[in-house]
Amino acid sequence: MTSQFSIAIIDEDKLSRDALLSSLKPYADSITLAGSIEHVSHPSSLQKGAPNVVFLGVARVEQGIKDIRTITAQFPRASVIACSSEKNVEGFLALMRAGAVEYLLRPIGPEELNLSLQKVSRLIFAATAEEPAPSGKILAVYNPVGGMGTTTVAVNLAAALAAEGAKVALVDLNLEAGDVNTFLNLNPAYTLSSVTTNIDRLDADFLMSVMTRHASGPYILTEPLEVDEAVSITPDQIQRMLELLKKMFTYVVVDCAGLLAGCNLTILDSADLILFNTTLSLPGLKNTKRYLLALANRGHDRDRVKLVINRYLPKSDIQLKDAEKVLGVPVYQAIPNNYADVVSSVNKGMPVVHLLPKSPVTKAILGLAERVKR
Incomplete structure (x- = not known):
């Protein structure tokens, strides 16, 4: 110092x-x-x-x-x-x-x-710092279906990046079933719909005023409270918001799920890195293979799409090398299955990386954070 x-x-x-x-x-x-x-x-x-x-x-x-x-x-x-x-x-x-x-x-x-x-x-x-910050990096943590632990990865990745002093935004763009507010025990006064319904006045000051700073470091923008509000959000609104966030933050971590359509296409096309989060199960790998091919057909090559294996068990029937062979891509990061640590963190509203610094999950997430910085 x-x-x-x-x-x-x-x-x-x-x-x-x-x-x-x-x-x-x-x-x-x-x-x-x-x-x-x-x-x-x-x-x-x-x-x-x-x-x-x-x-x-x-x-x-x-x-x-x-x-x-x-x-x-x-x-x-x-x-x-x-x-x-x-x-x-x-x-x-x-x-x-x-x-x-x-x-x-x-x-x-x-x-x-x-x-x-x-x-x-x-x-x-x-x-x-007086020097202007460089243009930030958008990190989309994605799986088309729920139940893969995508929110766990997004929340903890954002906290791990913020712990190093970086200015980090965490945006819940799972418009159908977002859970970031639950994972972090937040009850924010403003949500994503506060931004999209005021898109004409959107600037850096307004955007910061509707985001909530969590104790773990990231600035949070949670999903809309009402389903009808989520349905009315358009790809153009998402595009404008992400472009502004990229200018304001070093990292913008986006939690997203659902089909490759509408707002999700805008999110993934805007992302500097797509962290495709899945598990070592036959249904999970089958779906992953389909979607990796679809992303490749849209021009998202291996340099931008990275495979994250969540809930990894070293002694499971399907191994990392099997997944790499089936999917034709290397595993970017494996995150171990430690159910008790993750559930404890969710119940306490604090990311594993802060609550349990010695957890195997923390070690893996910190490894992922180091990789995305490169």
Whole structure:
């Protein structure tokens, strides 16, 4: 971390404040101290203005949630790192949903502190860079039918890319049966139909105003709430929205399903990469073969269409090499079948890559994220 940023420590426990200050000494060349205070209610005692990062001591989750909201209201650009002695998964999720970007368990080890500072520094300087961002990449995660775990892949891929500091949009364009809001425990005030019904006033400011930032990092645009709203959405509206999103975000991850027709054709034609998500079952492979041929006939070659095998079991009757032989394309990424981890993440409204960093699913998704960056 060569660029400087400002840090504040807010904690009722003086011993904890002093311990953190001591741990931060090796970073003296990279950080400045805006202040070390006891209460959120006294932000004016921070000597050097708005901090980039706030280390917040949390003794009680309910109070921590209130404090995070107070801090983010007072300092909208600050990244809040919650610090607690309680190993409480539900509390961790609640604090993340309130706006914390990290959760550190006390005593804070040197490695954990270093990783957190690296993360927030990437977020800070990605957001404040003066140079215009390059045109983004649209990543369509697709299978024509449901039940293949396509939303799981899309949600976790978006979170994995955002964890590296990239500006990521996650758009649910499964117009018939979208589930991104359920997977992330969102109840947004605005949805995709908020965009399409106001297409004449569509610009970057309006689009950002209707997207919801999830605690895991991505900006979310969910599917319409009503079926009738979804039916009225046109390919031209989708095209305009995707073109604008590509200018605004480094990555635009699109969750889509259904026939190669209408809006889906627009999505896939607009995509820089199509991640065709399937499973190692005979019906799944049969359908995949048909659709890969259809995509190839539309000019989507192997450089743009990549095969993702989801729910992979190494000891299943059908192996990866069998799928490659049948489909005539290499497997781009295999994601292991770990039902318990995925269900736990959905029930808690947090991607596996954040909730369970040591899960085999997380490892595979991080591998997929590295591949799509190339």
